[in-house]
Amino acid sequence: MDELFKQLAESLSQVSGFIYPNEAELHWALLVVIYPYLTGLVAGAFILASLEKVFKVKEVEPTYRLAMLTALAFLIVAPMPLLAHLGHPERSFEIFLTPHFESAMAMFGFVYAWYLMVVLLLEIWFEYRADVVKWSESQKGWRRLAYRLISLGSNDISPKAVAFDQKAVHTITLIGIPSAFLLHGYVGFIFGSVKANPWWSSVLMPIVFLFSAIVSGIALVLLLYYFTTLVRRKTPEMSCLNKLASFLLYTLIVDLSLETLDFIHRLYESEESIKILSELIFSKLFLSLTIVQILLGTIGPILLLAIARFSRLPDELKRVGYFIAALLIQVGIFSTRWNVVIGGQLFSKSLRGLTVYKMQLVGAEGLLVGIGFLILPFLILFLLVKLLPPWQESRSS
Amino acid sequence: MRTFRIPDQVARLAVLFAVAVVALVVVRHIFVPKSFGKLGHYRAAAVDEIASQSVRYAGMQTCVECHTEEAEKKSSSFHRGLACEVCHGPASEHASDPEAKKPFVPRERGACLYCHNYLPSRPTGFPQILEKLHNPMKPCPTCHNPHDPTPPHVPGTCSACHASIARIKAISHHDSLECETCHEASPQHRQDPRSALPKKPTNREFCGKCHAQNAPSAKEIRRIDLATHGGRYLCWQCHYPHYPEGR
């Protein structure tokens, strides 16, 4: 605790203006930034996957299974930073025992469980079932056992059964799209419904979250697709990359428009909080909002994507353009989450002062733990890919 | 006729889901606290737990039971509204075992200054001193009995209570005026302030005694035409009499 007190004394010495005495401690730190970032990737990857199934966008088919596995890997990790940030993680199960239905956060358990169990796992199970059954026959040792377990002993791979699987996948995707919207829209709602905080309180928040989620998810799958094909010494399908880049560009433009609308709306309404929020934007958030989020993370990639997509560059150059744009987008979306979560706590609710956030390097909510939570999904994805190869050539049919 | 058969996949998944749901129901039944939901969406037992926290401040009524003499003295003094533990600190331990634990008795200057050191933000009329000028080094109880803090001699100046007014007046053109020039105050006001409030001027002519064109006052005092200056307003509705030159 002495460490904490020392930290708080230091933050207090850097406060400008007046903050309520209890506001010295910033309560939602790095881990709570990572949580919406991860769920955003889940929702985005899933929505991309559903494009192929529901809207029959054939070009993106090579990414379908990869996107599903990505969504699953990130969904498994998504609640971990939240859990780690709780004062009493061992009590977290209370959220299922006595959920408070008026609370946006209480719905987390249900939205999460619904999304994980009913949507993602089911869809992946139906999608892979026929392959899993065949792999369970062709493989040996522990893998064989694993496939047997995964298939739940449902070994019927007659054309009729497989046709049923495909129908099930289609239906689940149909349910899945609104569910994905719900999953991330709800994360936006957690912030957007806090009327005490003028930086968060906005009806647009869930929608902005949603579109930034789609952007980040598509960008991530693009990166993964590009990376995995290179690792496997294949050439990425250009039609697929082009399609992904188009989607990325359009959603990015929608995302930017929404955020601009939010910004102009605040400026025009010019409510009580406008003075302190302007101060916030031009001092504490200048680097992470103006430079990183808007210039580097949004406008930069829009230009890059537009040029790469609609010019007559050679495919190699286009790919590099897409790749850089997708990387920039990840940085941009992460700083979007940062600016929402941390930004919303850098000003006093008395609207009279600004405080500071000093990220710790080590410790339960430190940078290293945060990086760990960002790497972990990729490790899980690696295992998932090993177990359930998403590549077209590994399909047994 | 063939009856409709549930596909094998669905049946197997259904079993898995059923197990999960049953597990949840069982776990809920075991782990939800017994008193949860009795009064609302919370653990009713928590209310009693919070109510059972121990009391540190015994409350004035408890003190008064034994310390009748001090209570009596205090009850008719300026400090009649104060609870004992404002100055003596939490005394519940003392109340349950008077010998074992003695409450704090402030004998230094510091304690009284929480309330009585001069701060411009304090409401006017509240008795305040300038710590550095008011009998420095002397502990307050030497002259003031805290249970009846009536000053040993009636305050010589109004600034004892009206310090922030005195301060601004001191740098104004009205510095040389006594408070009594404008505020007629009965001697009783100094002993029991609220029972006899000082008077205030009521008309323009009062200020005119110095500031009218034909007033018999010193030449350098600013003059105005009472008939036309300021329209229907009274002087102090625009000018702050304790700092009249401010605009």
Added chain:
Amino acid sequence: MATTCERREFLLKLLQLPCSAVLLSMCGPLPLFADEKKEGYDAGEHYYGMGIQVDKCIGCGRCAEACKAENDVLRQPYYFRTWVERYVVYGDGEVTVDSPEGGIHGFSAAESDREVLRSFFVPKLCNHCDNPPCVQVCPVGATFKSVDGVILVDKDYCIGCRYCIQACPYGARYLDPRTKTADKCTFCYHRITKGLLPACVEVCPTQARVFGELKAMSSPLRRLMRMSQLQVLKPYLNTEPKVLYSELDREVR
């Protein structure tokens, strides 16, 4: 060892018994509400609120001190169930606010040559909102409005997610690092259910704080509600605070 404990309990029991002439003569005037007491405490018969007369506050900070002592609040200046703010409105319209260590050691005079238009102290605490955003957001039901209208935290049930701290517009909550759970003013629930006043009200030397029943006809709070124009903090958020301020300045947020 039993005697010290028993005597205290006996005294408290005494206060809870119905008052009779004999008891009255034995223990003198009873604390507030004591005459309403039956055996035990019936929360259904009470609904509490607090009035704060801003023009009476002298900024001594005894309330903040007493609160920490009574409720074993951490002494470090980042944890307050109640605190005092000082407002200075200057002639040029600038407003400065400060609350050094919550006012717990009082305030020192800020010397300045600038013209001060007005200056005053404002005590703050949990507003025990009738429409409490903190209770609304608690995912598990660990913070709640009791039957007698007090917002409480169940520290054995709180998961420490801090959503309530974010949702409170008044900065009245903090996370107690000892229990890792949310903590806040309880109106001294352990005192008021025994007929005592909250510690901050007990020690307020100028009666700037008025505690009592919001709905009973005869209560010091009802008198304040009759005699003064009252305001609440941030009324536009519709939190319906039960801490009512008289003579509240527009600069107070």
